[in-house]
Amino acid sequence: MPQVLQQASDPKKQKHIDSAGYLSNKTIAALCTPTGGALCVLRVSGSQAIKIAEKISNSELLPSDDRKAKRIWISDQSKKIDDAIMIPYFEPKSFTGENVVEFFLHGSPIIAQKTLDLLFENDVRLALPGEFSFRAVKNGKLQLSQAEAIKELIIAENDFALDLALEKLSGSQHELIEKIRTDLMQLATLSEVGIDFSDQDIDEVSLPRLNQRLDSIVLLLERLNGSFDRGKKFTDGVPVSLFGLPNAGKSSFFNALLGEDRSIVSDIAGTTRDVVREKLNLHGKKGYVTFRLSDTAGLRGVVVNHDADKIEQIGIERTIQAAQKSDLVLVVVDGIDPNLNQIRTFLNSVKDKNFLGVITKKDKVETKNQNLITEQLIKEFPEVSNWTWISSVTLEGITPVAEKMASIAETLLERAPGEVVITQIEHLQAIQKSLKCLREAKDSSDLVMFATGIRHGMGELGALIGETLPDDVLGKIFSDFCIGK
Ligand SMILES: Nc1nc2c(ncn2[C@@H]2O[C@H](COP(=O)(O)OP(=O)(O)OP(=O)(O)O)[C@@H](O)[C@H]2O)c(=O)[nH]1
Ligand SMILES: [Mg+2]
Incomplete structure (x- = not known):
């Protein structure tokens, strides 16, 4: 500084x-x-x-x-x-x-x-x-959301976070919240009309009709609620973990991707015990993508429990957890000793992920054998895409794997033009509070309770546009900006 x-x-x-x-x-x-x-x-x-x-x-x-x-x-x-x-x-x-x-x-x-x-x-x-x-x-x-967008512009680490901040700066998040609030306001007014004319049985302001209108608003908010996890991937990176047997060459590959000796490498099986995390920016077709990369403990304990000591066993459990939390799992297979049986067991422990195949130690395996092993892997593991041979010694194959990673991440992060994705925990909390009130409105059996729920739900959304925030809370939002902004 x-x-x-x-x-x-x-x-x-x-x-x-x-x-x-x-x-x-x-x-x-x-x-x-x-x-x-x-x-x-x-x-x-x-x-x-x-x-x-x-x-x-x-x-x-x-x-x-x-x-x-x-x-x-x-x-x-x-x-x-x-x-x-x-x-x-x-x-x-x-x-x-x-x-x-x-x-x-x-x-x-x-x-x-x-x-x-x-x-x-x-x-x-x-x-x-x-x-x-x-x-x-x-x-x-x-x-407020534009001011937050300025902060997000300044700290953006990749093209996707930058685009999202620019979208927010253009006011799209603010407009969407204002639209939802206006719709809720209309709904509250209609339900109050319904209360006033309850003796006249007007269909337009009956509870079932109003509930129908509420459904479409709830849907919009649920979509926003669901966008938060994706938003985190824009700003903090797409979680990726390495998955494979001990000594497969995971840490060597991890270091080669990062271009630095971050994880300890040795020929002793079980070298990596805890999860080692690092951020990585890769250039894809649309720009830079950020990854949260996790190197993990080799997975021998899943199959042969007595082989792994207690600490290694904890590491193995963490490996499975890391894989379950990842969007992309790099299945790292030892090119010298692939050990297909164990890989099958491991893959069965983590379901429904994008699996990308990496075969290590290319420098030690003859081309003829490489082809045979690749064919075998394609046949045995149809859920794993794109097996690539790499060498962490000669660095051959590292760039093609990086390109494939970026391409998968770009698909995950795709955003329709104008689509609002929330990234702040405070916004998520406000949306969830609002949804709770609106669901209570939906469950209500009379118009008075319905109108109350709608008004409360509308009030909770005020926090997203700064309207209902006291000055000291506003000050807190700005305190993690940089000086001069
Ligand atoms: N020749 C060659 N050796 C490699 C390659 N990748 C890894 N090795 C060697 O294989 C051994 C194991 O490598 P690691 O990267 O520690 O393997 P790991 O999968 O992280 O192992 P654990 O942490 O024990 O699960 C080390 O001796 C590395 O030097 C490679 O591409 N070529
Ligand atoms: Mg390791």
């Missing part, structure tokens, strides 16, 4: 953090870019931003200067700090909705530090993480 940002714990700066935290109205400043490059962007926001910018730049800013770049000298009394560019944004036409001034400084940390110090002397305080976005949401310039 840049030097200047690390100094946020510097007592000189700390005194500028007031106890009101996100709720204070003070003018704030922070670097938006790291120092050390050619340029560094510093942003100031708040009611005093224009006035203070005028003071430190010794120049006048008129409303006609709005959004116009101005070349200035930043100076501390008469001492010059930098020859810089300044752009004022008059409220409400700025990112935060407040007066904002952005300074484009030369990239040295000392210039950034001196400029920040100068601002601090003028009653500006260092912005908290995400505080600019927080103010944008508070001032109605940005929807």
Whole structure:
């Protein structure tokens, strides 16, 4: 991280953090870019931003200067700090909705530090993480889900997470939730009409008719509820585990994929005991995909229990658990000693997965024998696709396996244009609470209870758009943003 940002714990700066935290109205400043490059962007926001910018730049800013770049000298009394560019944004036409001034400084940390110090002397305080976005949401310039999308854009590790964040930034999640809320509002109003005219038997507002309308809303929410697990795969990676006998070469292959010696390799059967996890980014046809790769203990204990010691046995149980939690299981078979019987037993212990076949030690097996073994494996294990020979010594075959992995993951992560996928646990919880209320409405035998359930269900969804969130909870959401955002 840049030097200047690390100094946020510097007592000189700390005194500028007031106890009101996100709720204070003070003018704030922070670097938006790291120092050390050619340029560094510093942003100031708040009611005093224009006035203070005028003071430190010794120049006048008129409303006609709005959004116009101005070349200035930043100076501390008469001492010059930098020859810089300044752009004022008059409220409400700025990112935060407040007066904002952005300074484009030369990239040295000392210039950034001196400029920040100068601002601090003028009653500006260092912005908290995400505080600019927080103010944008508070001032109605940005929807909560769009602010969250900005955070997700910044931390996106692969193309799928990036696309999803951009989708969210375009407002599709917000729109969908608003649509569901509007539908629920209509339903609540109709049920209240039904209550008022209960003596007139109007079919339109009868409980069965209203329940029909509710069904389609519940379906939409259930789809969103179900999208969370997929969403996690976009952001955190597709879980993949290695599965095979001891000494098959799993850890060697794992290391070859990662391009580093992460897992211990030895010719002693049972070397890997615990699950070793690592993230891996592979380039597929549509861009980068992130994987959560697990190297596991070899599986001899499943068949011959007495062969495995107690620790190894626990490792084996974890291997099976890891495979069960994975979307893709790489079945790693020793090319020198395939041992088909045991592999069958292991495959029977994990069902309904994408299995990709990897045969190791290509460098030690003659081509003629390779073909025979491949044919045998295809015949014996129809559930495993694409057997590929690899060598962790010569690295032959590693890229083709990586390409196949990426292609399977891309199919798993496919998303229809505009499809909303939720990624935040808080959103999942709000949707589940809402569904609970709506199901209670469905189970109710009279319109009064139905209307109450609908209203509660609608209220729970407010958390997804920031409407029902108290300021301190909002502040907590923004606290894991980066400073300057
Ligand atoms: N020649 C050759 N040797 C390999 C290859 N892959 C693994 N080995 C050797 O096979 C032995 C076992 O490799 P590991 O990667 O530790 O096997 P593992 O499947 O992780 O074994 P456990 O952790 O015990 O389950 C080591 O001596 C490796 O050097 C390969 O592609 N070619
Ligand atoms: Mg191992």
